[in-house]
Amino acid sequence: MTRFLFYDFETSGLAIGFDQVLQIGAIACDEDLRPIPDARLNARCRLMPHILPSPTALWITRVEPDALETPELSHWELMQTFERFAAAHAPAVFVGHNSLGFDESMLRHARFQSLMDPYLTNKNGARRGDTMRWARAVWLFRPAELAYAQTDSGRPGFKLGPLCRVNGLAFDEADAHDALYDVEKTAALAGLIRERSPAVWSAMLDNTAKQSAQRLMEAEPIFAGGHVDRYNTDHRWIGSLAGTFQSEAAVWDLAHDPDDFREASVEELIGLIGHASNEPIKAMRLNAQPYACRLDVPDAAYFEQLPKLGEAEWRRRAERLRANGRLRQKILEAMSRRWGEREPSPHVEERLYDGFIPRADEPLMARFRAAPPEERAELIGQFEDKRLASFARRIVYFDSPHALPAATRAKLDQWRRERLTTAEGAPWTTLASAREEVAELRAAAGDDPLLDRIEAYMDRRAAELTGG
Numbered sequence: 001m002t003r004f005l006f007y008d009f010e011t012s013g014l015a016i017g018f019d020q021v022l023q024i025g026a027i028a029c030d031e032d033l034r035p036i037p038d039a040r041l042n043a044r045c046r047l048m049p050h051i052l053p054s055p056t057a058l059w060i061t062r063v064e065p066d067a068l069e070t071p072e073l074s075h076w077e078l079m080q081t082f083e084r085f086a087a088a089h090a091p092a093v094f095v096g097h098n099s100l101g102f103d104e105s106m107l108r109h110a111r112f113q114s115l116m117d118p119y120l121t122n123k124n125g126a127r128r129g130d131t132m133r134w135a136r137a138v139w140l141f142r143p144a145e146l147a148y149a150q151t152d153s154g155r156p157g158f159k160l161g162p163l164c165r166v167n168g169l170a171f172d173e174a175d176a177h178d179a180l181y182d183v184e185k186t187a188a189l190a191g192l193i194r195e196r197s198p199a200v201w202s203a204m205l206d207n208t209a210k211q212s213a214q215r216l217m218e219a220e221p222i223f224a225g226g227h228v229d230r231y232n233t234d235h236r237w238i239g240s241l242a243g244t245f246q247s248e249a250a251v252w253d254l255a256h257d258p259d260d261f262r263e264a265s266v267e268e269l270i271g272l273i274g275h276a277s278n279e280p281i282k283a284m285r286l287n288a289q290p291y292a293c294r295l296d297v298p299d300a301a302y303f304e305q306l307p308k309l310g311e312a313e314w315r316r317r318a319e320r321l322r323a324n325g326r327l328r329q330k331i332l333e334a335m336s337r338r339w340g341e342r343e344p345s346p347h348v349e350e351r352l353y354d355g356f357i358p359r360a361d362e363p364l365m366a367r368f369r370a371a372p373p374e375e376r377a378e379l380i381g382q383f384e385d386k387r388l389a390s391f392a393r394r395i396v397y398f399d400s401p402h403a404l405p406a407a408t409r410a411k412l413d414q415w416r417r418e419r420l421t422t423a424e425g426a427p428w429t430t431l432a433s434a435r436e437e438v439a440e441l442r443a444a445a446g447d448d449p450l451l452d453r454i455e456a457y458m459d460r461r462a463a464e465l466t467g468g
Contacts, residue, residue: 025179
């Protein structure tokens, strides 16, 4: 029986790979979204010594900076706590609100840096969904079945608090930005969407598994698709699958006749990939709960916003696409070439996708996690993957520095000082960038005692680093 595991993180900032999880809230529910007794997690960890919290994050969440150093758990121990909780309720559909836009990436990088398999939420029967995507799917396919608060731009808003309130779910902003509170509201919102829009709920539940989303697109010659971008601009299309490249589907927007593009070059097709109406190739991530469903799911409002071609013409165009193997091959080549080559990052935190973890290192990771501190230090040099060796060295340095030779500790002390006192250009929060953030917050928010305490905290961290 598949369960739902709703979760949310509070973090030190928004820099994926460089900021850290500070709090995890999680609730396990059965297949009918009923909470399982005693299946709740609310755990915090202390700040890692090489990280400075974003003052903006502290100010928004109203977290006292000194409170970041009091929890008993280290970050590494927090990740293992969540691992045990997830294992107790596996297999599960992991669900958060905007989790596919943020929390998922934070989790993958946090697990990678904790010497764990990064792909907890989409392996061994696990699936992943997002109530923000469910709500956006309702907006795309059956908009009358949910209410939406408008943003300043006049478009519907999908933030958790406003979305809950406008649909009759109590949400107190004073309690927001607490992981467990947000999880409770996310689970309640999921239940509401399931009740009010069962067709969309079911279709998007299927799409929590990459394989199911791909089967839909392969089985249906034409299907309803769409996209909602970060600015809440909506796009709708009737699509037909041209092929798949890695974890993406290349979907042809049937508002465009594929015969008109049969002589297009690969270079021209690269420029035709996007979500706008004048871009016929839609790249849809199969592993990120794509907005796709059978034609019997959307209501009349969806079809009214499409070009008036009719089902017979959509099917004719889909058949022409399937008959043109050369065009489909060029589309897949365009998908593969559109980003070009990228240089490897100089920062190990950004190298998660530079290669899979070697098989030989997998049992070593488990052995490292179970070992006492002194043995962990001895295992560092045995990792084939240099990324893992780097993270293993940090774990020992953060949690049990006494297990490292004095010379190694001295080098890591210097690394930490240089990391936090670097002048500019770093992708993480430094003392200099933190002070700039505080100045900007003062200019926008005026006199706020919390900013005084954040600034005092940064001064203390600076004094610790410089010996002042």
